[in-house]
C-alpha cells in the first residue's frame with residue numbers, strides 16, 4: 227500500500243503526540259463534567275480511539291454517520307443522516323470529533339442539529355482542518371493540524387473506502403485516483 231502514497235504529510239508519531247496534547251486540553255476543559263463524545267463515522271474512528279484514551283474525565287461515547295461525499299472526492303453539499311445517535315443530547319455537553327473539516331457543511335449541520343435538540347454546549351474537535359475549502363463559516367474549537375487544499379488519506383480518511391487503516395496521513399499518487 228505504501229507505494230500508492232506520494233508523500234507522508236503527518237507521521238504516526240506526530241498524530242499520537244497531538245492526541246496527547248489535545249487530550250490534555252479537553253481534560254482541563256471538561257474537568258468534573260460528563261461530556262457526550264460524538265464520533266463522526268467512519269473517518270473519525272481512529273482519532274476517537276486514540277484521543278479518548280488521553281482524556282482523563284468520565285465521558286460517554288456515541289457515533290453518528292452522516293454522508294456528503296459518497297465514494298468520490300467532491301462534496302455534493304448534501305448532508306444525509308445514515309446513522310443517528312443512540313443517546314439524547316438534551317442538556318449534555320456535546321463534543322463532536324471529526325477527521326477533517328473541508329467545506330464545513332457536515333459540521334455546521336451537526337452543530338445546528340445538536341443545538342436544536344437542546345444540547346447544553348456543542349464543541350468541535352477535528353484532527354485536520356482545511357480552511358481553504360470552507361463554504362460556510364465554521365471554526366473548530368480545537369484542530370490538530372492545518373492541511374493544504376489537497377486530498378489526503380489515512381488514519382480514518384478514505385479514498386473509495388480504502389486507506390482508512392494507514393497509521394499516518396498521506397497524499398495519494400495521482401495515478402491512483404485518475405485510474
Ligand code: 5GP
Pocket residue numbers: 269294295301324325326327328329330331332333376377378379383384385
Ligand atoms: P465537509 O463537509 O467539511 O466538506 O467534509 C467533511 C468530510 O468530507 C470529512 O469528514 C471527510 O469524510 C470528507 N473529506 C474532506 N476532505 C477530505 C480529504 O482530503 N480526504 C478524504 N479522504 N476525505 C475528505
Ligand code: MG
Pocket residue numbers: 266267268269270324325326
Ligand atoms: Mg468525516
Ligand code: MG
Pocket residue numbers: 295296383384385
Ligand atoms: Mg470519505
